[in-house]
Amino acid sequence: MSLQVNDLRVYYRTLKGDVKALDGVSFSMEDGEILGLAGESGCGKTTLGKSLIRMDGRMRHMGGTVELDGRELPIGDDRRMNDFRFREVSLIPQYSMSAMNPTRKIGRMVRELLRSRGATLDLDELESRLSLVELPHAVLDRYPIELSGGMKQRMVMVISTLLDPSLLIADEVTSALDVSTQKAVARALIGFRDAGFVKSMIFVTHDLALTSHIADTIMVMYAGKLAEKAPATAIVKKPRHPYTKLLLDSLPEVGVRYTEKRLAGIAGSPPSLLDPPAGCRFRSRCPIAGEECVQEPPMAEIEPNHFVACWKA
Amino acid sequence: MLKLDNVTKVYKVGAFGGKVFAAVDGVSFDVQAGEVVSLIGESGSGKSTIGKMILGLASITGGSITVDGVPVKPGKDYYRHVQGVFQDPFSCYNPVFKADRVFQMIKDAYYPKLGDKEWDERVRSTIRDVRLDPDQVLGRYPHQLSGGQLQRLLIARALLLDLKLLVADEITSMLDASTRIDVLNLLAELKERGLGVLYVTHDLSLGNYLAERTVVLRRGTVVEMGATGKVFGDPLHPYTRQLLAAVPRLHAPWEDAAPTQTCHYHENAASGAMFEAEPGHLVACAQLDACPK
Amino acid sequence: QTPAGQASPAGSAPAANPANPNSLPRNETLYTSGTQWGPPANFNPLREWDYATGTEGLVYESLFHFDPNTSKLVPWLAESGSWTDDKTYEIKLRQGVTWSDGKPFTAKDVVFTLELGKMETVPYHNIWEWIEKAEAVDDQTVKVTFSKSNYQEWDFQLYGRAIVPQHVWEGRSEQEVLDGKNENPIGTGAYKYMSHDQDRTVWQRRDDWWGKTALKMEPKPRYIVDIVNSSNEVAMGLLLQKGMDLSNNFLPGAANLVKGNFGISTYYPEAPYMLSANTAFLVLNTTKKPMDDPAFRKALASSIDTKKIVEGVYGNLVKPASPTGLLPQWEQFVDQSVVSEKGFSFDIAKAKKMLADAGYRDRDGDGLVENKDGSKISLNLIVPSGWTDWMESIRVIAASAKEAGINVTTDFPDFNALVDKRSKGDFDMLINNERQLSNTPWTYYDYMFQLPIQKTQNTVNFGRYENKKVWELVQQLDQVKTDDVEGMKKVMSEIQEIHLDELPIIPLWYNGLWSQVSSAAWKNWPSSAEGTPKTAPTMWRNWLELGGFETLTQLQPAAS
């Protein structure tokens, strides 16, 4: 059991009150598992990713625990968390384009970073990893500005995984890329997992189709809570949560034409996380909502490894 | 209706415009009334530049763009018939003003004499046309509205005019999957009203969903164009094929595109010559036969 | 609180270290300032307006000195001089005087110096309008023959002209004489050039100076460092820090320095603290209406609250001027009966009445009088921008004139612009004090009344006052022998009468012979106290001959 998240609550402090961006999230991940995290914008995906490695100044850990490889991550304690970062948990940020110090040559930056973490640079290893993502060795001698977007993205990937972390969080790493580059990056990620550079990975995206290609398990979030978590094929083929279903229905696949099959979106909009309504949060948009939905639905394992938080599932 | 003929756009880059860079190079296609044409290509291929040239927001270096035979001429008269909607709905609204200012600007420019009441009625009905509740959206600041709502308001704004052509530049890429489809459906309805729509996107599945015809753009030149069914169903150009192969599909595994090492489409495409593979299906490749399908 | 007596070891003049040739011993060095307002740029005694302090007086000497206390010429390079007849003056020179390069000083040098004046640009060029010739009778005798005997002016030349060595100056072009820097000056004086920098000139005593034996005089300071004024406050700072011994600057608030326990003194222990050096005049442009009317001028004079200037602006550092404008040193020449009859004093009511009597009335009820023809009067009074005490003063003048009903405005053009306007006569009123104390009041009257009026009036009669009668009297005065006091008085009484009747130029106050001394290193400074020297405590140009040099010879090291 690699990662165990229990009833995690992380709020943002704001003027108007706490934004309950993560409001009781529990799930677990196996070694070697790639977990795809999907959901509408603002549902808390990034928040979850950040909570596991480094919370920013406005985030507050309000409860719940995270265990990685049997050890509890002190996620609310920035200082203690430092020991885990990079070695145990690592991150490929959304902002890869600007994640590297613009005034240092990449090689030097990597060396300094590693030294500061008490590790030495294994040049051969680095080189082999670079070639895995099809980067020439010469990039180490360049400044970030001299690299293209895709190259930077891959370079950051290599850097983040240099210490072979147990858990890698990849937040929207492909959103800014072209379909073809996106594919290459996605494959590289799988390659990293396969090569054992990372044990497990949380792949955050809002692109369900893409995540279905990468992830072993897909977790769908809605308004700060988990809606459904199941093996990728199960989610795509047999979604159980009405939200997941509607979401999938609104995706125009290549080949689907307006004239032939008219798709429809989900009416309404998600509730404010400042003061979310009690009970099922999808209730107001849910076509099949009923009385019981006033109560908050528990996460139930309706099939092996298929968890759904819906009374009607 | 809209006609691009050998359109070129050269940007001067570097100090004092020391270098030139052709963002669009010899592009020709047209858009008919009541038709959606999707313009597809990777980032930097020149899609937005074409859109901007049509809207008169960027000058045209070479070739010609005409709407109903009239060349692009930025100004009130032109914009009465040609309007655009852009990628980022949030950046289309001046954040310090209320969202309905976009309507007010239209009124000030085009209907200064119209009574406030009459105008208000008109706005409300148009907003209902884009399937929004006027009471919910009017009088609010942009950040109080969702991306989908904002995007629809922009379309409504365009509809207040005597519109013939709408350039929709990546209008859905910032939207959530669930709202995205509604906006797309709205575009499709426009074409049913007889408008021409140029739909710019890098998301092939969306182009496919909506458009009658598709133009595939690569590094400023058209590599393939034709009826959407043909282009997607039977892509001829290796680049189109590669692009299609990279699109993740829900129910199908990623397929590997045919190896393209033997193909020199870059060089050929640069010539700008198009070959009609079948009626209405043009490809910029001289060696189609040599290409493994 | 400002530290009073304690000299700071960290002051600008660290303790002397005689072993070091680069550091002057404090107890043998005199620090002065107040004369030099720019870097010492030349040592050319003919550039009377900007030679480095001491060039004349310390290095170059004149034939005579003049003692203002006795109004007598004091033989200096000359042993004696006398009129052998009405048109001939004979000078006997001292024996054994040598130039600092060892060459003997002879009559030829004197003749050469006088003849330099034949060059047009030499400041004393005009003496050749009334001197016929100058010749060396022998090595020790010079005979000067006059075409017109201007006795008064000649005395002025006798002590005012620095004699230059012929063997060095011979062959210099007019340009070199006019503009030459004359580096390494060779003179007969008690000091020789040692060094200079942007902000100082250093003089070193000549131990073989002729005066030691001939005059029985020896200036006490071995070194004199004349510090270039950067500003008055710096001078004051140095003085307070005991880094300076003699400040000839105008130090506002000097009265406080004297009264407070700062170890600084002036000639008088109370007001006016200073000897008087020159008169500040209000110059009226008499070519303009209504200043062409003596009645108006006199009314204006009565409207000026000089007392307020003296007390408020200067804190009693200056004295109100006598209506004649003649310096206190010339008091004997003032005809008191004329003054009491025709003199003016501050009296607003009287001024108003005089205006009304003369036909200047306030017709439009704005409190200000108009011209006789009803046109408005607006007089612009100017002083150079940045001359703060004057700027303050003319504000006072304008205010009190307004009270009397005369509309006076103030303006502060830049100095250049002012000079330009002044010389072209393109002004209403201005203040000027460019004439200094001299051996004769004639210099003052020459300044006030000189004719004919030129296109540009550069140095005299800025107001362009034309009165042939008074100018003739002035010329007449020039030709009165300088020892004929009664004769001088007679002419001057007539001049004074006209002056006070006409008042083309209004005397305001006497500027002081600014002089603040510190006794930290040197004592026995001149003062009004008994038993102290009564010579002029100053290094100002032309004043070393008026007693400034003698002051140096009376100093005593404070330590002794």
Next chain:
Amino acid sequence: MTALQEVPAQDAAAPAGVRREALYFALRNGKLLTGFGIVLTLFLLGLLGPLFLSGTGSEYGTQPMQPPSAEHWFGTTTFGQDVFTQFVYGLRTTFVVGAMGGGIAAVIAMLVGFVAGYRGGLVDEALNMFTNIVLVIPTLAVLLIINAYLGVRSVGAQALFIGLTSWPWAARAIRAQTFSLRTRDFVDLARLSGANTWKVITREIAPNMSSYLFMTFILLFGGSVLIASSLDFIGLGPTEGISLGLMLQNANQWSAMQLGMWWWFIPPGAGITAIVGSLYVANVGLDEVFNPKLRET
């Protein structure tokens, strides 16, 4: 010195709703409140003070060189002038110079910055060149020359000269901001609604930068005050009236330091420092208010 620092380009606009939020933070930002508080106090003193004072501070009094007392709060000068009265009037002048000089500079900076940033291309090149030229010329030296040659007789002329020379850094900063705003879609949209360049700049771009422009003005204001005081001190100040810089100059010229009249030269300098310093502090406060990143949570 902050005055001339190029402020790092910030996320250009603060959404309107954020305005209320900004107000919320503004009212809780100690720096902002203290800064503006001090400036306002001094401003009111300068504005209203003369109403309660007799004279303009230039009149001679009967008690020269008095240290501060109940009668003369800040003591008197060598001429017996009341230093406090001068201080109050000096504040007025100082605020006028700051507002005018800063205002003129801000207007030029905005014109140049907006046009260069919005039009781009050759116009930008030319304006940029112009800006750079004015930027590298040492301003005070130029002011010295101009003032010395032409003479400054009034506060207005002084402010004008300062305004004409102190805008370049601000123009550059505004240009950079405009540059980033110009690519925003709402600018294009405005053009699609038939708005011309002037309208786009004034109605779309400027309102978006209002907080930034305000901050720029504050810095220009402070800079003007400092430059003016330097000019006054050198003797190139206005010849009529009194300003804090002129007070300093007078104190210096009349040897206040040597005579131990600290009450003469401390208030004017302290006044300038207080105004400029408070403005700078308020500016940081504003920055924190408008820039969420800098807010303390």
Next chain:
Amino acid sequence: MRRYFGRKLLVYGLTFFVAVTINWMIPRFMPGDPVSSMVARTGASNPAAAETMRVYYTNLFGFDQPLWKQYVNFWGALFQGDFGISIWVFPTPVTEVILGAVPYTLGLMIPSVLLSWVVGNWFGAYAARRKVLDNTLLPVGYVLTAMPYMWLAVLLAWGLGVVAGWFPVAGGYSFSMQPSWSWEFILDLLHHWVLPFASLFLVALGGWAIGMRNMIIYELESDYSNYLAALGAPQRLIRRYAFRNAVLPQITGLALQLGVLVAGALVTEIVFSYPGLGSLILKAIQNQDFFLLQGTFLFIVLGVLIANFIIDIVYVVVDPRTRAGMAGAAA
């Protein structure tokens, strides 16, 4: 990069041209001319003598030639380092007067600018580290930077010079000293240098510290800092990077500030009567010495331009982004 420098040089060249032209123009269009003040100064009462002098000086200053020729001659003379003859210190050439003052000004400027920059940056970076420091050091910085240069100078002169008597408050070296290469003299020089230096240093220090603090806060918020923090890099490393990147704008800031710093040096020199360019300018103004004023002005412009250019070179050396040719557009 060549383009970058070419552009810079063009700006500098134009600036110089403009400065020279303005400089040449203004004295020729102002009231009162130097010649008449020269003549007035000599006190030549004799009209013939005055006229002779007028002709002589007009000729000497070249005012008798047509304007265009004066302009051309002005440039010609300039390139020979000839700024004409000073009126105030007539007949010393302006160049000589300036060269006498320059060492003092440079001796003040260079150490105070560089040291304040270095120390200020260091302080700013230090302050940005902790809330307490931020809240204590920064207000001091603000007060310093908001101080008029001359006021701090007056305060220092009064406090440490007049009251405490530790330092002299005027001049470049003691009047009892003769310049030489002795320790005594050098110590004396330093003794006089301390206060003017300190006042320049302190005011500038505040500005740099604040600038640095603000820059560093921005840098610490930047993506690369966040990334490093997320990878558990110690604060030391992050700060080092932030510092380095924050220093870059400070270098540009230095170029922008030069004019202000020069101005500060000028007024400070005036307070301390330090015999540098500032005092010279004051004298030139007071004495209407336009040739000297022109000379000092051009000298300062030239100095600032050269300094700017040096800073440009330094900037290119330390910022890889310029070398990559990206910053070429931002002149």
